[in-house]
Amino acid sequence: MKPFTYQRAGDMSSAVATVAERPEASFLAGGTNLVDLMKMEVLTPELLVDVRHLVSHQIQDLPGGGLRIGAGVSNSELAADRRVRRGYPMLSQAILAGASYQLRNLATVGGNFLQRTRCMYFRDVTMPCNKREPGTGCSARDGQQRDLAILGASKLCVATHPSDMAVAMAALDAVVHTVGPAGERTVPVNRLYRSPSDGPERDTVLDRGELITAVEIPAAPIAARSRYRKVRDRASYAFALVSVAAAIEVGDGAVSGVRIALGGVAHRPWRATTAERELFGMPATEESFRAAAEAELAAAWPLPGNAFKVPLARNTVVGMLRALTEEAR
Template identity: 60%
Template structure:
């Protein structure tokens, strides 16, 4: 591991000043992903800025009826919060599905958004990887890629984003607030993650030296009837091979509003906006659900070993929407 300096930030301004002064500095909160990458030689920061003690660990209502979640709120506290469980149940479920209890106790909301792919080519510094070493190639395209992207990938990278939390946040139009030396700013989660394109090493739209301070969930009545479902290769803690967050509002048998986001199929949480447009205003029926999901998955570009993800996601989302529709009809 590369030698580094360690500073414990006492306030947000101090943390931002430290990050602004050193482009190679990284924030340390729970460290559940960063420290592993440092041990592997993937991340090589010259300085760690410990932000765990900053006053960013609260969940508070917003004036318009949403919720503001501080960046250092732990995953455990997020999943257990009564307002999250009541108004955004898919988010609580996603967090509980995302890691073991020990990891949830350490991992934070801000860190979860910034976690990096678990692609084996990325985490092994002896192998080429465009995300880790731009221009070196993407051996996953012709190598091991059974859990790689089927949507939004490019010839330069087919890795997937590992976050479960991010999938639910994408479905609910979350907004990320951050602080830089120039002041505070916001990024909708839809714009937070950059498309892969030719620059897979550029993962977020955060400016250099930015410190995430909170994530805001706008008021969304439809989110109260939502679920998160995850498919993995073993029953115990594991990363998804496919996941989905869904929320459904049905009135008199017709879909008034639907939210859909997919996980483990793209380099970022994938908001299924095509499916949402197709399904809104249609009967809450299996045929309509299938038509909407098929429209979304029509853009899939599978590789030989991950083509199974297309029917997997189709069946997963159909089952999820059917459950929500049946619940609404009771």
């Protein structure tokens, strides 16, 4: 690790101002990803501003339904929260499918959104990587491709976003609240992540010094019967090859509401808007599910080493929707 100064921030505005002004500074919260990357010198901050004690650790009911989750809530606490387990089971399951209890006890909700990719070429400082060092090239694209993106990727970068939680948040239309040098603002999770073609070195639209303070999940009755399914190379404690967060409502045999988001396939949690559009009003049958999944994946741009993710994602989506509709019967 590069030597750094550790500062326990006194208040939010000075923390934000400090990180905004000093390019070598970084916020520290749970640290599970930051410390990991600092050890390998993938990240080399010279000042760590500890904000874990400053951000809210509360989960509050929103008037009119929904939840406001403080950015400092641990992943464990969020997954175990009764309101989440009842109202948004896909979110609880997504969190529980990620990492381990030990890590989830440390990791915060805010930090979970901002995890860096697990692309092994990004994590190896001796390899060219546009995300780590803009302009050096992408060594992953012609390298080991198993974990890489099939959707939304660019020639500049084919890395995937590793979060499970964010996939459920995307399906739930969650909105991130931030405070930055320019004040407070809100950013929908589905607009939080930047396309790699716009410069893969910046994962999100957040400005330097901008801190996630909370995330709000709107009321969504459809989410009460929802699920998260993670497909991976080991039964537990592994990142997703493909994951799916899904919820579906059926009235008179036709799809009256549906939410689908995919993980492990893109630089961001991939809200499957095409599939959702295709399904709406269609009969809730295996054929419709399959057609919708294929429509979503028509835009896939797989590499030889990750082409299997296309049928895998299709089958997982179909299987999830099938299971959810069978359950509802």
